[in-house]
Amino acid sequence: MRALLLCVLALLAACAAAPSTRSLGHGELLYPAAVGSLPHEALHGTRHTVVLMVAEHSEAVVAAAAQQVRNQGLQLGYWFEIGRDVALANAHPEWVASLQGHDEWRLEHVVQTVGVGEVVQAWPWVPVAYAEAFAAHRERVRARLAALPPADFVLLNDLQGPPAACGCGNLLCRWATDYTLGGRAPVRSATPLGADAAARFVQEVQAMVPQSRVIPVWVTECEEADTVADGACHGVGCYRGACWREFDKQWAPLRAAAPQVGLLLPYCAFRRDLPRFGAEAGWVSFAIEHLRTRERERHARELPGSALLAVVEGWSADADVAAQLAQARAAGVTDVLVARSPIEQSFVPRVRRANR
Numbered sequence: 001m002r003a004l005l006l007c008v009l010a011l012l013a014a015c016a017a018a019p020s021t022r023s024l025g026h027g028e029l030l031y032p033a034a035v036g037s038l039p040h041e042a043l044h045g046t047r048h049t050v051v052l053m054v055a056e057h058s059e060a061v062v063a064a065a066a067q068q069v070r071n072q073g074l075q076l077g078y079w080f081e082i083g084r085d086v087a088l089a090n091a092h093p094e095w096v097a098s099l100q101g102h103d104e105w106r107l108e109h110v111v112q113t114v115g116v117g118e119v120v121q122a123w124p125w126v127p128v129a130y131a132e133a134f135a136a137h138r139e140r141v142r143a144r145l146a147a148l149p150p151a152d153f154v155l156l157n158d159l160q161g162p163p164a165a166c167g168c169g170n171l172l173c174r175w176a177t178d179y180t181l182g183g184r185a186p187v188r189s190a191t192p193l194g195a196d197a198a199a200r201f202v203q204e205v206q207a208m209v210p211q212s213r214v215i216p217v218w219v220t221e222c223e224e225a226d227t228v229a230d231g232a233c234h235g236v237g238c239y240r241g242a243c244w245r246e247f248d249k250q251w252a253p254l255r256a257a258a259p260q261v262g263l264l265l266p267y268c269a270f271r272r273d274l275p276r277f278g279a280e281a282g283w284v285s286f287a288i289e290h291l292r293t294r295e296r297e298r299h300a301r302e303l304p305g306s307a308l309l310a311v312v313e314g315w316s317a318d319a320d321v322a323a324q325l326a327q328a329r330a331a332g333v334t335d336v337l338v339a340r341s342p343i344e345q346s347f348v349p350r351v352r353r354a355n356r
Helices: 002-017 059-071 086-091 131-146 197-208 242-257 282-299 321-330
Strands: 026-030 047-053 075-081 118-123 153-157 213-218 261-264 308-313 336-339 348-353
Touching: 026 075, 047 059, 047 153, 059 075, 075 131, 086 131, 131 197, 153 197, 153 261, 197 213, 197 242, 213 242, 213 308, 242 282, 261 282, 282 308, 282 321, 308 321, 321 336
Parallel strands: 026 047, 026 336, 047 075, 075 153, 153 213, 213 261, 261 308, 308 336
Antiparallel strands: 118 348
16 A cells, blocks of 8 residues: 555656657737737637737736736746847856858848957847857746746747848848858857857756756747748858757757757748748748758758647738748648737847957
């Protein structure tokens, strides 16, 4: 009898420590203040998860909104912006990612002359790929989670580098933090980590909330059609160059660390509302299938729909939510998160003297 009781207690302890296996299903990403303004019927039926944006909102405000969600009998999630962090960028500009590679990003940005010993930073992107930033982001997330009610899901956005990371100008290029050309040593004031930095960050946050499912949110890389002169890469041969190779080095450990990964797919914000994708929001299914095909053909790995969460654009009047949901379903992805609040992805080039 005693042995049976011990077995039951061990099983209960293991279940309590295991990350959530529940499905997010159809979710809405909202500012905390927006929860109370949603009509009752908008929170039920197929919409059974509400994810709250945590950044720039006090613990009291987020906790009150979380209680409203729970009172409705809905699943609860928190959304953390990690790499794009204005406060941390202002406090530690020496940790901000820089643009030291291609110069094509200048075609869409104005920047002052860069002098000797200066670099252009992609403000306010402070990537977890730097050891100092990794630790600061981790402790910020730890403190906020400790002060909030438990959630079913914790979503971590912006675990990659800044947009246009290699310098090509493409918003989808996120693999680098201080890429240079021709083997030139990068100018940096922070300590670089390995390609598994994002995966390690996910694992450390998961250890903080063992009963929640931690979902990293990722951006896919460029496409071959982007590399033409008037494409998003402005003629830079990213697609067959370093970008996807480096993406793969980060993506493989991330998949191993997280049973499910969110794909950030705002087709209007990412300028993917292009005729070449066919139907409205066609890029949503294209991006999923493109990644899936690369996984299968280049790495002999399957990418089932259950391993993905489609994060789609619901904040823009130009974005067709129904079309995006249909495109995600067409690609076999049934877990979707409609972002009703904007997910800021911009950067501002700022000149800074290195090592200061």
